[in-house]
Amino acid sequence: MKKINTSPISGTQELLPEIQATFDKIKQKIAEKYKAHGFLNIETPILERTEVLFAKAGGDTEKQIYKVAKTNESMEEATEALRFDHTVPLARYVVEHENDLAFPFKVSQIGESFRGERAQRGRFRELYQCDVDVIGRGDLPLFYDVDVISTLLDAFSSFGLKTPVLARISNRKILKGLLEGMNLQEKATDIYSIIDHSEKVSAEKTEAALDEIGLNPDEKAKILSFIDLNGEASKVVEGIKALGVENTTLEEGLNELSEVMKLLKTDGCDNTIADMKIIRGLDYYTGTVFEFILPEHKDIGSVCGGGRYENLAEYFTDQKFPGVGGSIGLSRLFFVLNDQKLLENSDEKPIDFAVVPISDNENAYSLEVAKEMRENGKTALVVAGSKKLGDKMKYASKIAKSAIVIGDAEVASRKYRIKDFT
Amino acid sequence: MKKINTSPISGTQELLPEIQATFDKIKQKIAEKYKAHGFLNIETPILERTEVLFAKAGGDTEKQIYKVAKTNESMEEATEALRFDHTVPLARYVVEHENDLAFPFKVSQIGESFRGERAQRGRFRELYQCDVDVIGRGDLPLFYDVDVISTLLDAFSSFGLKTPVLARISNRKILKGLLEGMNLQEKATDIYSIIDHSEKVSAEKTEAALDEIGLNPDEKAKILSFIDLNGEASKVVEGIKALGVENTTLEEGLNELSEVMKLLKTDGCDNTIADMKIIRGLDYYTGTVFEFILPEHKDIGSVCGGGRYENLAEYFTDQKFPGVGGSIGLSRLFFVLNDQKLLENSDEKPIDFAVVPISDNENAYSLEVAKEMRENGKTALVVAGSKKLGDKMKYASKIAKSAIVIGDAEVASRKYRIKDFT
Numbered sequence: 129m130k131k132i133n134t135s136p137i138s139g140t141q142e143l144l145p146e147i148q149a150t151f152d153k154i155k156q157k158i159a160e161k162y163k164a165h166g167f168l169n170i171e172t173p174i175l176e177r178t179e180v181l182f183a184k185a186g187g188d189t190e191k192q193i194y195k196v197a198k199t200n201e202s203m204e205e206a207t208e209a210l211r212f213d214h215t216v217p218l219a220r221y222v223v224e225h226e227n228d229l230a231f232p233f234k235v236s237q238i239g240e241s242f243r244g245e246r247a248q249r250g251r252f253r254e255l256y257q258c259d260v261d262v263i264g265r266g267d268l269p270l271f272y273d274v275d276v277i278s279t280l281l282d283a284f285s286s287f288g289l290k291t292p293v294l295a296r297i298s299n300r301k302i303l304k305g306l307l308e309g310m311n312l313q314e315k316a317t318d319i320y321s322i323i324d325h326s327e328k329v330s331a332e333k334t335e336a337a338l339d340e341i342g343l344n345p346d347e348k349a350k351i352l353s354f355i356d357l358n359g360e361a362s363k364v365v366e367g368i369k370a371l372g373v374e375n376t377t378l379e380e381g382l383n384e385l386s387e388v389m390k391l392l393k394t395d396g397c398d399n400t401i402a403d404m405k406i407i408r409g410l411d412y413y414t415g416t417v418f419e420f421i422l423p424e425h426k427d428i429g430s431v432c433g434g435g436r437y438e439n440l441a442e443y444f445t446d447q448k449f450p451g452v453g454g455s456i457g458l459s460r461l462f463f464v465l466n467d468q469k470l471l472e473n474s475d476e477k478p479i480d481f482a483v484v485p486i487s488d489n490e491n492a493y494s495l496e497v498a499k500e501m502r503e504n505g506k507t508a509l510v511v512a513g514s515k516k517l518g519d520k521m522k523y524a525s526k527i528a529k530s531a532i533v534i535g536d537a538e539v540a541s542r543k544y545r546i547k548d549f550t
Numbered sequence: 551m552k553k554i555n556t557s558p559i560s561g562t563q564e565l566l567p568e569i570q571a572t573f574d575k576i577k578q579k580i581a582e583k584y585k586a587h588g589f590l591n592i593e594t595p596i597l598e599r600t601e602v603l604f605a606k607a608g609g610d611t612e613k614q615i616y617k618v619a620k621t622n623e624s625m626e627e628a629t630e631a632l633r634f635d636h637t638v639p640l641a642r643y644v645v646e647h648e649n650d651l652a653f654p655f656k657v658s659q660i661g662e663s664f665r666g667e668r669a670q671r672g673r674f675r676e677l678y679q680c681d682v683d684v685i686g687r688g689d690l691p692l693f694y695d696v697d698v699i700s701t702l703l704d705a706f707s708s709f710g711l712k713t714p715v716l717a718r719i720s721n722r723k724i725l726k727g728l729l730e731g732m733n734l735q736e737k738a739t740d741i742y743s744i745i746d747h748s749e750k751v752s753a754e755k756t757e758a759a760l761d762e763i764g765l766n767p768d769e770k771a772k773i774l775s776f777i778d779l780n781g782e783a784s785k786v787v788e789g790i791k792a793l794g795v796e797n798t799t800l801e802e803g804l805n806e807l808s809e810v811m812k813l814l815k816t817d818g819c820d821n822t823i824a825d826m827k828i829i830r831g832l833d834y835y836t837g838t839v840f841e842f843i844l845p846e847h848k849d850i851g852s853v854c855g856g857g858r859y860e861n862l863a864e865y866f867t868d869q870k871f872p873g874v875g876g877s878i879g880l881s882r883l884f885f886v887l888n889d890q891k892l893l894e895n896s897d898e899k900p901i902d903f904a905v906v907p908i909s910d911n912e913n914a915y916s917l918e919v920a921k922e923m924r925e926n927g928k929t930a931l932v933v934a935g936s937k938k939l940g941d942k943m944k945y946a947s948k949i950a951k952s953a954i955v956i957g958d959a960e961v962a963s964r965k966y967r968i969k970d971f972t
Binding site: 130131136137143145146149151163164165170171172175176179180183195198200201206220221223225228231234235244253254268269396446478482488491492499509510514528 | 554558565573587601690913
């Protein structure tokens with residue numbers, strides 16, 4: 129009889145071993161790909177000073193931060209909290225260790241963050257994020273925008289996704305320049321927000337929203353045409369030029385987008401499109417922005433996102449650290465992929481061989497056989513104890529792909545047969 | 551100029567990328583060995599219900615627990631806290647998921663715990679622990695004591711330790727039975743504590759402590775002889791029998807110790823001794839107990855410990871789950887090994903190849919060369935941008951073992967030279 133509620137608390141992930149093995153495999157594949165592309169892994173502490181976390185935060189983020197205190201301390205005095213993403217700790221890390229780092233600093237971070245969200249299905253309060261960033265000191269070549277997107281696409285190709293992934297790419301300078309050229313700077317925030325939401329609402333609602341902020345028919349038509357531009361970079365660039373707006377920022381954005389798309393194709397990343405619907409929130413990003421989706425499962429929404437930012441650490445230092453980065457929200461991604469059965473081999477048994485001695489007399493040779501298997505790169509355990517062979521084999525069949533029964537004869541001959549359960 | 555204190559908070563680990571790479575390698579090697587020996591990995595949430603954590607805790611442990619609350623919540627109402635070890639969450643997990651697990655449940659857990667310790671050098675408030683446990687339902691064969699120790703020794707052999715490791719093994723039934731046979735049950739707690747501390751104090755102090763609790767000269771002599779017994783199991787067993795105390799629990803303990811030591815030798819674990827000084831705290835453990843040390847660096851103390859316990863989840867359920875387990879305190883271990891330079895290859899550069907295009911015109915072919923390297927299992931990045939070749943090579947030499955310079959000629963010939971920095 130249970131004496132206490134033993135369920136994990138809501139908004140956290142707790143998996144059975146077979147499913148955990150699939151999760152771990154994906155996490156490891158992502159880590160391997162990040163490393164293969166030359167990103168150096170770091171791990172900042174989960175515990176952070178509140179003044180560091182609050183330096184940038186505000187509004188909703190601030191309310192979501194978990195403070196910590198010992199049981200005999202009061203919350204009002206709490207000076208420590210749990211990180212809510214990898215970006216703020218990375219900014220602190222770069223400023224703190226600047227003199228020991230080589231720039232551009234290609235860095236990966238894989239670990240848990242904590243957010244006081246309202247818990248709901250597939251939404252986590254304790255969540256894994258897998259980030260890559262390239263941080264420059266002073267400046268950072270456009271090339272690294274390609275580097276980040278290419279690395280993230282390679283990561284997605286590595287973990288046995290049964291459905292294709294597509295990178296949708298834009299550049300914030302394009303819309304910024306377009307609105308400047310149209311003399312709509314003052315309405316920029318509203319327009320960003322309307323475009324950002326345009327996929328979640330009907331075309332009529334988007335149109336109505338543009339009316340509401342007072343766009344004239346010509347302006348509205350241009351913005352609506354803009355929103356619908358996606359596909360090959362050359363086609364999108366042509367479409368934007370056809371709007372007839374002249375602006376140097378716009379020009380710069382189009383050139384950057386073309387260059388990024390061209391290099392991505394060269395690098396074999398064919399699953400990429402230019403897409404003017406991609407905004408990625410209102411501030412922070414200043415150049416390239418991107419989101420990955422699974423085009424055959426649009427309902428899932430974005431499975432990865434990121435972009436270029438002018439200044440990583442503006443709240444911590446006067447020095448300029450431009451960067452480009454992206455993040456895979458692994459907890460949510462895994463929840464969805466597992467839920468919709470979009471992962472290959474997710475039901476594989478995690479152990480290769482169960483070596484089953486008939487009695488304790490065969491334990492020693494069984495250990496030897498298991499070791500032999502491990503030396504060949506396999507996972508192997510010994511199923512010991514005085515239970516009946518039938519019971520031990522039933523157990524073996526639950527956890528392992530194959531069994532090796534060891535009795536007198538096997539010990540004497542030092543030979544054995546492998547029984548396959550699959 | 552810094553605007554804020556950017557140092558990590560005290561008692562947490564924050565490493566530069568090269569050292570983080572060594573840490574990550576050790577963590578991965580441990581995970582691989584645990585997996586190879588058939589331990590199924592699980593990950594419980596870091597956030598736990600306070601009632602779960604406090605069910606077992608008490609005294610010092612309770613004071614060390616970090617509670618969490620959102621910034622607009624009060625600490626008094628906090629119902630969630632950060633786990634302080636893997637054992638309590640494992641107990642909850644086993645009770646919660648009992649019907650979906652196969653027993654004996656061989657389980658590993660690698661992750662961070664949080665303790666409100668006074669921060670000091672090498673002592674962590676946020677720390678990695680790498681645990682293995684085998685949990686039985688109702689009963690659990692003695693064999694698994696061997697399984698756990700052998701797995702942990704194998705883990706230690708995998709990560710490039712420059713100095714030997716030694717497993718010191720005892721069985722709590724031996725001392726329990728000895729004291730019963732000597733009619734000293736009532737002084738058992740004191741004697742356990744004196745033996746537990748005997749390594750940290752002089753022989754005179756141990757003797758004085760035994761006098762103080764009222765042992766007569768004969769009793770004292772027996773306990774002192776007992777404490778000094780260590781080495782081959784047969785020698786230790788003989789030494790204990792020579793004390794002339796008869797007791798069935800003592801007998802059982804000696805048989806278990808002999809059997810465990812014998813099977814360990816069979817399994818190739820020669821770096822093991824029986825050692826009667828090993829106690830592992832006052833309660834919890836009931837059979838086999840063990841500690842690993844680095845005999846050439848005794849000052850470091852225990853680097854791994856564990857043992858057999860009668861009942862994992864007694865605070866959560868009436869059902870009996872006996873287990874045996876052990877834990878590597880990775881944060882402290884790594885701190886010490888790194889500090890004392892006891893790790894091989896800890897200063898290796900983490901990236902194999904830096905591909906350096908002379909100008910942006912060579913970016914495309916450079917991406918191709920980097921990809922070729924990755925396809926051969928190497929790590930490779932492209933050092934792009936308009937900086938001078940000399941600057942780019944200086945950067946390459948800081949982060950990579952080798953460089954490949956790509957200019958016009960290399961693009962035309964599709965051939966390149968590898969420049970070795972090592």
